[in-house]
Amino acid sequence: MARIRAINSDLGSSTIADLLPRLRARQVSAEAVVQACLARIEAREGEIKAWAFIDAELALRQARNLDQSTVRGPLHGIPIAVKDIFDTFDMPTCNGSVIHAERRPDADAPVVAMLREAGAVILGKTVTTEFAYFHPGPTVNPHDASRTPGGSSSGSAAAVAAGMAPVGLGSQTAASVIRPASFCGVVGYKSRLGCFPMSGVSPLARSLDSFGWMTRSVEDAGIVFAALSGLDIDYDIALEVPPNVGVCRTPVWESADGDMQALLETTAERLAAAGAGVVDLALPPWFERLVDAQKTVMAFETAQALADLRRRHGGQLSRRLMQLLDEGIATDYRDYRGALALAEQGRIELQSLAHDFDALIAPSACGEAPVGLEATGDPIFSRMWTLLGLPCISLPMGLGSNGMPLGLQLIGPMHDEEALFRAAGWVEKAVE
């Protein structure tokens, strides 16, 4: 990486909401913002290892082009860290695997092209686990280098947490946005299944793979959503009207440690005290089957999605990934189809159960980021929500016994992102 001149390192750790008006008014240049990010990367990357590829000149060139053109897009000049499973026409995309070490796609993934069209600067590519499954990359947790940042969107979460970029792209098949967001103490948004195109993105399971991103605030997450969908979120309404929140301990409550269980309980009390409607939502017992259903779908579909890799490059896949593929191949189509049908039933039942809530609230992970870099933590608290396909947002809500971040996730209705973002904005303010 070329040596970077640090102009104003505060710019790098600003929120999108802070930066945008200054960029639009030309009070700050896109180049200065990118340089601030690069300075921060230069300072911390040696320790954190969040990046799979970064070319300072390429990022600066994009910024200068924006500085020289009219302001058109809603993300004009905002630098974005892109998980290295999203194809980029001008940067390598290696999917966290030696098999693709030399891979240079000839096109942007649609979501990357959409972000460029919105005026974003593609800052560089961030570390992913191998093909976004469990085998980790080198990234460490910015809050404690002996701990995992979570996965699979490890580099994006760490980069945002370390002030290297205001937003980092991720994807979630089990818990790959919500869990690293929780472990790294940033906001993580997992969009509704199918909400954005996942073509040009290395696939695992088509009925689960969902687009998402990490930011430093709920408002920032909403700005990215608005830029991609065209739907603006009106937060002013949100701050006036307390939301109705359903407290959902989920069928895997026992997997949460004492820190996490206490955080959910005290948060529920705080939200109620602040004026929110807070009611426990107990799911029907059969919902616990959705956790295994997610595993069945993930194994079956991933084995199909990676059929060519297994066939022609199987020897270069990790043991963990090969195990998943073997499991998928051994899965009966009827069991897979049954798991999908169960998910549909779950969506329908939850829609009527959660009808009166703006959002549900549940743990984002079992607890703090575990010590060790050989694994990325347990995805169990997101498997069910990912299978149900609902939009989720994880907020940093406290610290655990070791001083590490803990997140809680809000889960929104299938077709009302506004309700989720408003509830999350209200909750964020309420616990400030």
Added chain:
Amino acid sequence: MARIRAINSDLGSSTIADLLPRLRARQVSAEAVVQACLARIEAREGEIKAWAFIDAELALRQARNLDQSTVRGPLHGIPIAVKDIFDTFDMPTCNGSVIHAERRPDADAPVVAMLREAGAVILGKTVTTEFAYFHPGPTVNPHDASRTPGGSSSGSAAAVAAGMAPVGLGSQTAASVIRPASFCGVVGYKSRLGCFPMSGVSPLARSLDSFGWMTRSVEDAGIVFAALSGLDIDYDIALEVPPNVGVCRTPVWESADGDMQALLETTAERLAAAGAGVVDLALPPWFERLVDAQKTVMAFETAQALADLRRRHGGQLSRRLMQLLDEGIATDYRDYRGALALAEQGRIELQSLAHDFDALIAPSACGEAPVGLEATGDPIFSRMWTLLGLPCISLPMGLGSNGMPLGLQLIGPMHDEEALFRAAGWVEKAVE
């Protein structure tokens, strides 16, 4: 194309069901089958123009390798024509566009890899409309060269109809499998939305794009399904037990011409006379909104999927495709989301309405293949079914006033492909 020696041209127009036992018993070699297909291609390709790429030596090499190895896969030695939007690691994939004239992917699309793993020979790539939308390629209808073969899976339908391959792969976003199957007089199977991975396949609309294939019989379509899913269909049961069939004139009945309307009515009578349970199924009037909902979803999602193409190669896209992208960009996210929600409601209502039927029966297209090659025909009779995501199979059921084929489609339950294949097998026999 290299000059091909015709060994036995009958092999080329055999069904998979005929070929498989002979291939497995080594009574016929994969090489002989491929040579028979190549001979047929050599004889008719000059007129039909079904192929975007074919390398006789490459196809024969695959066949010889299979002849020299043990029989393992369920499609051992079966040649498959692959629509040129499915990536192949050893052949170009040009997506029917000059933009991708030089494109050579470095991997197989998952479904192609799965078929190779099952023992299939990838015979070559067939003509697609531009990026599987409306702008046609050069293919003509094998039954009348002045008429369209339908689109977007034009080459695969024509190739199967002309005896060039026993099976051709396609994809359907509006009607791109069912309509060309109807126009060309072959069986067309459109799988359940999400049933197979669509990565490595040029995308249009993620909530619609479905995998499918054309064959010469229902049994053959089921053999391919079984090879890909692992689910065997027991037709013996089917032939003993007449199905319950719901006759569905659909909300666009008036778009069917006299030939097609008469075909559905007489078929319903014939099936009832043969012992099937045949009952009219009238859909609630609001279902007509699903046709426009499909258009909304298709425009909105295609504009996203092709964001990079539009951004960097917009000048090389056809006017028709640019119109769709502009329409998609102008579509409000809330209208798009509403269209998806409507589809979900339609799925739920239809599930209870159609509960007692093994399959519904409806027109596959408005009528015969229209004269002219500048358009591929109206997709209106499949838009709703594609949006609902249900598996469909089109059967050649008669001839129109001009002696061209007419198809009817059977629509099956979301999670019971067996019911659909059995009903289709029964219907095929009943109208022989």
